[in-house]
Amino acid sequence: MAEYKYTPLNEKAGEIRLMTLLPGRFNAPVCITLETKVLSHANIPDFQALSYAWGSELDRLNIHVVAGRGVQGVKSAALSVTRNLFEGLKHLRQTRWSTVLWIDQICVDQKNLEERGKQVLRMPDIYSLAQGVVVWLGPEEDNSNVAMEILNDVGQDVTMDWDLMQYRVDPCSSLDSHSHNLSPQQWLSIMNLTARSWFDRLWVVQEICLARKWVRMVCGFKIIPFVTFGNAIGYLEGKYNRITGRERETLFEIDRLFALKAGGGFRLEHVLRDTRHRDCKDKKDRVYAVLSLLPEREKLGILPDYTISAPAVFENIVLQKLKYDNTLTMLRNCSIKYRSMDIPSWVPDWSIDPKIEPLRIVSADSSARAHAYSLSKGVLAVTGVCVAVVHEVKNDLPRSIPEDSAGSARVFRQLLSTLVGQDRSNNSLSKLHSLCVTLCAGMFAEKWIPSDGSMPTYNDVHDYLTMLYEDSAEPPDLCSLSPAIIRHNNFTTKGRLLITTADGRLGLAPEGTEAGDRVCVVLGCNSPLILRPKDSLNHEVVGECYMDGIMAGEALLGELPRNWTLVEKYFQHHRGYYFVFLDSDTGEIHVEDLRHGPLPPGWRLKNHDRDDATNWYVNDITGEDWGIWDPRLEPDALRARGVDLQEFRLV
Numbered sequence: 001m002a003e004y005k006y007t008p009l010n011e012k013a014g015e016i017r018l019m020t021l022l023p024g025r026f027n028a029p030v031c032i033t034l035e036t037k038v039l040s041h042a043n044i045p046d047f048q049a050l051s052y053a054w055g056s057e058l059d060r061l062n063i064h065v066v067a068g069r070g071v072q073g074v075k076s077a078a079l080s081v082t083r084n085l086f087e088g089l090k091h092l093r094q095t096r097w098s099t100v101l102w103i104d105q106i107c108v109d110q111k112n113l114e115e116r117g118k119q120v121l122r123m124p125d126i127y128s129l130a131q132g133v134v135v136w137l138g139p140e141e142d143n144s145n146v147a148m149e150i151l152n153d154v155g156q157d158v159t160m161d162w163d164l165m166q167y168r169v170d171p172c173s174s175l176d177s178h179s180h181n182l183s184p185q186q187w188l189s190i191m192n193l194t195a196r197s198w199f200d201r202l203w204v205v206q207e208i209c210l211a212r213k214w215v216r217m218v219c220g221f222k223i224i225p226f227v228t229f230g231n232a233i234g235y236l237e238g239k240y241n242r243i244t245g246r247e248r249e250t251l252f253e254i255d256r257l258f259a260l261k262a263g264g265g266f267r268l269e270h271v272l273r274d275t276r277h278r279d280c281k282d283k284k285d286r287v288y289a290v291l292s293l294l295p296e297r298e299k300l301g302i303l304p305d306y307t308i309s310a311p312a313v314f315e316n317i318v319l320q321k322l323k324y325d326n327t328l329t330m331l332r333n334c335s336i337k338y339r340s341m342d343i344p345s346w347v348p349d350w351s352i353d354p355k356i357e358p359l360r361i362v363s364a365d366s367s368a369r370a371h372a373y374s375l376s377k378g379v380l381a382v383t384g385v386c387v388a389v390v391h392e393v394k395n396d397l398p399r400s401i402p403e404d405s406a407g408s409a410r411v412f413r414q415l416l417s418t419l420v421g422q423d424r425s426n427n428s429l430s431k432l433h434s435l436c437v438t439l440c441a442g443m444f445a446e447k448w449i450p451s452d453g454s455m456p457t458y459n460d461v462h463d464y465l466t467m468l469y470e471d472s473a474e475p476p477d478l479c480s481l482s483p484a485i486i487r488h489n490n491f492t493t494k495g496r497l498l499i500t501t502a503d504g505r506l507g508l509a510p511e512g513t514e515a516g517d518r519v520c521v522v523l524g525c526n527s528p529l530i531l532r533p534k535d536s537l538n539h540e541v542v543g544e545c546y547m548d549g550i551m552a553g554e555a556l557l558g559e560l561p562r563n564w565t566l567v568e569k570y571f572q573h574h575r576g577y578y579f580v581f582l583d584s585d586t587g588e589i590h591v592e593d594l595r596h597g598p599l600p601p602g603w604r605l606k607n608h609d610r611d612d613a614t615n616w617y618v619n620d621i622t623g624e625d626w627g628i629w630d631p632r633l634e635p636d637a638l639r640a641r642g643v644d645l646q647e648f649r650l651v
Contacts, residue, residue, distance in 0.1 A: 001062070001064075001076065001077065001078040002077045002078065003077060003078055003079075003080075004034075004065045004077035004078060004079040005077070006109040006112070007036075008115075009036060009115060009118075009119075010036070011115075011118050013038055014038050014039055014040050014043075015036045015037065015038055015039075016036070016037060016039045016102065016107065016119070016122060016126060017034050017035070017036055017037075017102075017106075017107040017108070018034070018035060018036075018037050018045060018047050018100055018101070018102055018107065019032050019033070019034055019100070019101050019102070019103055019106050019107055020032060020033045020034075020035075020098050020099070020100050020101075021089060021092065021093050021098060021099045021100075021101055022066070022093075022098055023093065023094050023095055023096055023097055023098055024093055024095070025095060026090055026091075026093075027090075029063075029064055030063040030064065030086065030089045030090060030093070031063070031064045031066050031076075032063060032064070032065055032066070032079075032089075032106070033065065033066055033067075034065055034106070034107070039122070039125055039126065039129065040125070041125075041129070044129050045100070046100060046131060047100040047101060047102055047130055047131065048099065048100065048101050048102070048130055048131050048132050048133070048134055049101070049102045049103075049126055049127050049130040049132075049133050049134070049207065049211075050088070050092075050101050050102070050103045050133075050134050050136060051133055051134070051135045051136070051198070051203075051204050051207040051208060052084065052085060052088055052103075052135070052136040052198060053084055053138075053196070053197040053198045053200075053201045053204075054082050054084065054085065054105060054201075054281075055082040055083055055084030055085070055197070056082065056083070057082065059082060059083045060080045060081060060082055060083065061080070061081065061082075061083055061086045062078040062079065062080055062081075063078075063079050063081055063086065063089065063106075064076045064077070064078065064079075065077045065078075065079050079106065081105055081106065082105065084136075084138060084197075085103070085105055085106075085136075087138065087139050088136035088138075088218075091136070091139065091218070091220065091221065092134065092136070092218070101134075102126055102130065104119075104203075113306045113307070116306060117304045117305060117306050120288055120289075120291075120292075120304045121292075121303070121304060123206060123207075123210065123292050124206075124210055124292040127206070127207050127210035127211055128210045128211065128212045129212075130211070130213070131213060131214075132211070132213050132214040132215065132216065133207060133208065133211040133213075133214070133215045133216075133226075134215075134216055134218060135198065135204075135208070135215060135216065135217045135218060135226065136198070136218055137193070137196050137198050137217060137218060137219040138196055138197075138198070138219060138220075139219075139220050140219065140220030140221070140222070141220075142189060142192040142193070143185070143188075143189035143192070144189065144192070144193050144219045144220060144222070145219075145220060145222055146185075146186060146189045147186075147189040147190045147192070147193040147219075148193070148217075148219055148220075148222035148224055149222070150182070150186060150189075150190060150232070151190065151193075151224060151228070151229055151232040151233070152224045152228055152229075152232070154175065154231070154232040154235060154236065155224070155225075155227070155228035155229060155230070155231040155232035155235075156228055156231075157169060157170045157173035157175045158170070158175065158231040158232065158234070158235040159231060160230060160231050160234040160235070160258070160262075162230075162234075162255075162258055162259040162261075162262035163259075163262070163570070163575060164450070164570065165234070165255070165259070165452075165454065166453070167231070167234055167235050167238065169235075175235075190236070191247055191250065193219065194233070194250055194251065194254055195250065197279070199253070199254055199257075200277070200278055200279045201278060201279055201280070202275055202278035202279060202280040202285060202286070202289045202290075203280065203285070203289050204257070204278075205257060205260060205271070205275050205278065205289070205290060205293070206289060206290060206292050206293050208226070208257065208261050209260055209261050209266075209293050210292060210293070214226075215227075217229045226261075230257075230258035230261075233251055233254050233255065233258070234255055234258065236251070237251040237252070237255065238454075244403075245400065245403060245487070245490060248487070253277055256274050260274065260293075266290075266293045266294050266295070266298065267294075267298055268290070268294055268298045268299070268300065268317070268321070269321070269329055269330060269333070271290045271293060271294070272286065272287070272290065272317075272333070272348075272350055273333060273358060275289075275290060276350060276352075276353045276354075277353040277355070282306070282310075283310035283313075283341075283350075283351040284304075284306060284308075284310050284313050286310075286313075286314075286350040286351055287302065287313050287314070287317065287350065288304040291304065297324065300317065300320035300321060300323075300324050301320060301324070302316065302317070302320060310341065310351060311341050311342065311343045311347070314343060314347050314348065314349065314350055315343060315344065315347045317330060317348075318330045318331075318346065318347055318348075318380070319374060322370060322372055322524075326369045326370050326524060326629065327369075327370050327524045327525070328370045328372060328382060328522055328523075328524035328525040329524070329525055329526060329527075330348060331346055331348075331522065331525050331529060331541055331544075332358060332359075332525060332526070332527045332529075332544040333348035333350075333358075333544075334346060334347070334348050334541040334542075334543055334544075335348075335349070335352075335354045335356070335510055335511075335512070335542075335543045336510070336512045336532070336540060336541065336542045336543060337354070337510065337511045337512035337543075338352045338353075338354040339352065340352050344378045344379070344380070344650065344651055345540040345541040345542075345650060345651060346380050346541050346650040346651075354495055354510075355494060355495055356494060356495035356496065356510065356543075357491055357492070357494065358527075358544070359441055359442075359443075359527050359544060359546055360441075360443055360568070361442050361443055361447045361551065361566060361567070361568060362442075362526050362527045362528075362546075362551050363526050363551070363552055363553055363566060363579055364521045364525075364526055364527060364528045364550055364551055364552075364553060364555065365384075365521055365522065365523055365524060365525055365526055365553065365556065365633075366552075366553030366556055366557055366593065366630075366633055367526065367579070367628065367630070367633070368523045368524060368556070368629075368630070368633035368634075368638075369523065369524060369626075369629040369630075369633065369634070370382070370383075370522075370523055370524020370525070371383040371523050371524070371634075371635055372523075372524065375649060378651060379538075379649055379650070379651055380649075380650045381647055381648070381649050381650070382522050382523070382524070382525075382647070382648050382650060383522070383523050383635055383645055383646070383647055383648075384520050384521050384522035384523055384525075384529075384645065384646070384648060385520065385521050385555055385556070385643055385644055385645055385646065386518050386519070386520050386531075386644075386646070387518075387519045387520060387521060387528065387547070387550055387555050388501035388502065388503055388505055388518075388519040388547070389501060389502045389516065389517070389518055389519070390499050390500075390501055390502075390509070390513060390514070390515055390516060390517040390518070390519065390530070391499075391500050391501050391502045391515060392499065392500045392515060393497050393498075393499050393509070393513055393514065393515060394418070394419075394497065394498040394499065394500065395497075396414060396415055396418050396419070396498060397415070397493055397496075397497060397498050398411060399494075400490055400494070401486050401489055401490050401493075402486075403483070403486055403487075405482045408482055408485075408486045409468055409482075412464075412465060412468050413468055413469075415435060415439075415498075416432070416435070416465065416468060416469045419431060419435050419498070419506065420432050420435060420469065431506070432462070432465060432466065432469060433462065434505075434506045434548050435465065435506060436458065436461050436462045436465055437458070437548045438498070438506045438507060438508055438546065438547075438548055439461070439489050439492065439493060439508075440455075440456075440458075440461055440488060440489065440492055441492040441493075441508055441546045442546065442548065442551055443455060443488070443492060444456065444457050444458040444461070445457045446458065446567075447565070447566075447567050447568065448567065448568050448569075448570070448577075449567055449568070449569040449570065449580075449582070449589075450570065455484075455488055456484050456485050456488055460484070460485065461485055461488075464482070464485055492508070493508065495510065495511055496508045496509060496510060496511070496546075497509050497510070497511060497513055499513060499545075501519060501547075505547055505548070505549065506547075506548065507519065507545055507546055507547035507548070508545060508546040508547075509530050509542070509543070509545040509546075510530065510542055510543030510544065510545065512542055512543070513530050513542055513543075513545075514532070516532075516533070517530050517531065517532045517542055518530070518531045518532070518533065518539070519545060519547055519550075520648065521550065521555040521556065522648070523633075523635070523645075527544035527545070527546075528544065528545050528546070528547055528550055528551070528555075529541060529542070529543070529544055529545065530542035530543055530544075530545050531648060531650075534651060537649050538649045538650070538651045539648050539649065539650055539651070540650070540651060541650055551566070552566040553593070553595070555643075556633070556638055556641075556643055557593070557595040557596070557641075558595060560581075560595070561594060563583055563584050563585040564581050564582070564583055564584075564590075564594070565581065565582045565584060566579060566580075566581060566582075567579075567580060567581070567582045568580075569589060569613075571610075571612070571613050574610055574613055578610075578613035578614055580613070581593065581594075591611075591612070591613065591614060591615060592615065596630065596632045596633075597632065599617075599631065599632065600631055600632070600637070601621070602619045602620055602621030602622060603617055603618070603619050603620075603631050604617075604618060604619075604620060605617065606618045606625075614628055615628065615630065616628060617629060617630060617631060619631075
């Protein structure tokens with residue numbers, strides 16, 4: 001049988017190809033037709049879009065493209081597809097009627113790089129204008145029918161709020177009384193289902209998030225609405241009492257997909273970070289596969305171009321982010337240890353997942369505007385301040401704190417003995433506080449408004465460590481807190497090392513940190529960075545770090561007022577979290593940082609639609625409108641405050 005030859009699309013006319021899956025019995029040959037259609041908001045043909053994992057490129061089978069528009073002079077032609085798609089077509093095929101689908105592997109000429117790039121740009125229209133999106137998870141196996149039935153039953157009685165990561169159970173449901181009673185075999189069937197390759201695939205993020213109508217999860221012949229599936233996963237992660245750390249990680253990554261779908265308001269850095277663990281064939285797709293999710297400004301002028309290299313794409317993101325937004329927050333995602341290509345240290349390698357969760361509740365630069373420029377090829381000059389020098393890298397922190405009570409207590413006691421000592425002095429109490437906040441990277445339940453119930457409070461952790469410090473046996477009244485504290489510490493310390501500085505501070509730094517490295521705050525980057533001097537001029541970025549006492553702008557502005565704390569508050573009407581200051585004495589929330597002092601002459605705050613959450617700065621004398629950038633945090637203003645700013649050349 002002749003190989004199918006694609007006819008070119010008329011891209012200017014807005015053409016796409018649509019596949020008609022012809023009816024047939026399950027084991028009959030798979031037959032389709034292909035035709036071109038104009039797709040626009042004014043002209044929407046009836047079709048469904050498929051979301052699936054390609055599977056192995058080496059395991060392929062032929063389907064038949066039968067006579068119709070686009071087949072050149074033959075009654076049928078062979079088109080090679082991967083086995084997983086082949087199985088999907090067999091399961092999705094009806095016996096009596098045809099189904100019109102858009103499937104990238106079939107509807108895009110994969111050998112035509114130019115067409116691939118242009119069709120990637122059409123995906124927002126394709127998935128948002130489709131009648132619905134069908135998710136093909138694969139054929140029935142490993143008791144997947146059991147898993148699908150459980151998830152369907154559970155998900156119908158639960159509603160998830162993905163913004164707050166909280167669930168609500170239908171008051172008429174008996175779900176809470178039965179959720180702990182899943183048998184090990186039932187739980188294993190769910191974990192096997194969630195381990196399927198679809199959940200690891202990068203392209204599914206935009207395919208799901210762009211869908212404006214229904215989404216259905218299909219495994220074998222079982223079908224569940226996407227929302228129901230997500231509700232069940234979110235609920236079981238929080239309620240099932242025999243879940244292991246690895247299983248929790250798996251479900252957490254799935255949660256991210258549902259949270260992305262529900263949230264909207266996508267930002268490039270967040271989406272790149274949240275999808276870093278997902279699989280794709282072409283490293284450039286790390287960026288291109290998520291562009292269509294973003295508002296126009298967040299795309300930074302980037303267009304899919306498969307003719308340029310992945311390092312060039314990744315470097316361009318940092319420079320475009322600096323150009324468009326005056327920020328260097330992308331530097332937070334750099335890792336000197338996890339790089340697979342020859343790129344400058346200030347360019348994140350998005351093709352590798354370092355499996356490190358980003359720090360939160362961080363405003364080390366007090367939201368200052370970046371002052372940086374490209375000095376030469378591969379060299380970025382940035383402005384900041386050196387806070388401390390790494391004195392020692394500790395090896396006391398295990399890769400994973402044991403989840404059993406006795407094992408975790410043993411680890412914590414070792415840390416207390418090494419880092420706090422046994423003299424019971426005021427200095428030791430100060431060190432115990434520092435260890436408490438450092439192990440948790442400053443992230444406690446009360447640092448969010450409303451409080452994040454998935455995290456322990458500061459008092460929970462401090463009391464637990466204090467009791468272990470003062471008593472040889474684990475306190476029975478605190479044993480119930482151990483699992484939450486251990487989970488949280490494994491979350492915050494994964495991929496990080498404890499460090500001490502020459503002036504006695506304790507911190508969390510990325511793997512690869514060495515004695516002699518610098519702890520620096522860079523304007524435009526909200527996390528402190530570990531920088532490594534290469535010579536008298538140049539530095540390498542090792543990665544972001546946590547250090548108590550500099551995470552709320554103290555390196556630039558000095559200490560916060562005694563009763564003030566930097567927190568993240570959720571604003572329902574803005575559907576987002578914003579940094580604000582909580583006065584713990586009065587309970588009042590403040591947007592303005594008291595340490596800033598008065599505005600320079602001519603500057604004032606402008607009323608705007610989010611002025612209850614963030615400030616906006618304009619100058620009545622010059623007519624300048626700086627938006628969120630505070631003129632009191634410009635380099636000249638900071639130097640006038642006595643801040644020893646310097647230029648770092650990053651290579």
